[in-house]
Amino acid sequence: MTETRPRASFGARLRSAVADRGNLCVGIDPHPGLLEAWGLGVDPAGVAEFSRRALEAFGDLVPAIKPQVAFFEEHGSAGIEVLEEVLSWITSAGALSVADAKRGDIGSTMAGYARAWLADGSPLACDALTVSPYLGVGSLDAAFDAAASTGRGLFVLARTSNPEAGGLQGAVGADGTVAQSVVDEIGRRNSGAFPDDVGSFGVVVGATVADPPVLERLRGPVLMPGVGEQGGTLEDVRRIAGPALRATLVNVSRHVLRAGPDVGAMRAVVTDLSGQFSFADAP
Numbered sequence: 060m061t062e063t064r065p066r067a068s069f070g071a072r073l074r075s076a077v078a079d080r081g082n083l084c085v086g087i088d089p090h091p092g093l094l095e096a097w098g099l100g101v102d103p104a105g106v107a108e109f110s111r112r113a114l115e116a117f118g119d120l121v122p123a124i125k126p127q128v129a130f131f132e133e134h135g136s137a138g139i140e141v142l143e144e145v146l147s148w149i150t151s152a153g154a155l156s157v158a159d160a161k162r163g164d165i166g167s168t169m170a171g172y173a174r175a176w177l178a179d180g181s182p183l184a185c186d187a188l189t190v191s192p193y194l195g196v197g198s199l200d201a202a203f204d205a206a207a208s209t210g211r212g213l214f215v216l217a218r219t220s221n222p223e224a225g226g227l228q229g230a231v232g233a234d235g236t237v238a239q240s241v242v243d244e245i246g247r248r249n250s251g252a253f254p255d256d257v258g259s260f261g262v263v264v265g266a267t268v269a270d271p272p273v274l275e276r277l278r279g280p281v282l283m284p285g286v287g288e289q290g291g292t293l294e295d296v297r298r299i300a301g302p303a304l305r306a307t308l309v310n311v312s313r314h315v316l317r318a319g320p321d322v323g324a325m326r327a328v329v330t331d332l333s334g335q336f337s338f339a340d341a342p
């Protein structure tokens with residue numbers, strides 16, 4: 060009988076990947092405009108070739124790769140089939156997959172999403188999934204349970220990078236902003252589920268925000284999009300991440316992908332960014 064060893068927690072696996080490869084997470088976002096610019100069809104075959112070249116360029120350089128699910132989903136079942144392949148290519152490249160699907164629903168439906176993205180043996184199983192807490196953090200319980208029991212992770216939207224988010228996520232209640240209350244709740248869940256370990260439940264905080272939540276008590280990872288095309292800079296990342304800098308994955312998508320389709324050109328951009336976004340020496 061073959062015995063499968065349980066995988067280490069996502070938090071522990073991420074810590075080791077970041078120590079080896081730095082803090083840059085590159086996105087695979089096959090926008091129709093980028094497919095055209097690369098001379099590829101705006102169809103599942105184009106998306107597959109785009110992803111293959113992207114992985115050839117940087118799959119071995121970065122700790123994590125974040126496919127944007129929307130750009131696969133828009134091609135229907137054939138696009139989802141490509142995404143399934145891409146998730147396995149990411150693993151073969153030695154990187155962690157972060158599926159950016161931003162799932163969130165009432166608890167009983169959330170259980171279905173948890174089975175789809177976080178269960179062993181599911182075709183769409185990823186290392187970590189982005190989820191939305193805006194139906195209430197408790198509505199995500201099935202995802203927290205599935206992630207903890209299968210060694211996977213979650214990145215919970217707290218303060219997103221888009222300009223429209225401030226009114227809702229920056230609204231002030233009894234415990235500070237809505238975004239801060241999400242961060243604090245995720246911190247508590249890490250302490251409960253991973254008392255002696257680095258937490259596997261992270262938050263998403265954009266590199267573009269002027270009023271970020273305080274990340275001091277999180278003890279889990281941060282996913283920080285917004286660098287490059289959206290205007291966020293290295294200084295913004297340092298300011299916003301603060302004490303969580305070492306555990307922060309900085310996501311860059313279009314700024315890298317616009318250097319394609321030349322694999323060498325994308326690789327050069329990622330090598331440069333990786334040097335800038337490496338925080339092993341941060342306190």
Ligand SMILES: O=c1ccn([C@@H]2O[C@H](COP(=O)(O)O)[C@@H](O)[C@H]2O)c(=O)[nH]1
Pocket residue numbers: 086088127159218219220221263264265284285286287288289310311312313314
């Ligand atoms: O707050 C958020 C959450 C997720 N994203 C996603 O990250 C990438 C950013 O792409 P760029 O091309 O580097 O701007 C994209 O997939 C977003 O959906 C985000 O930007 N902000």
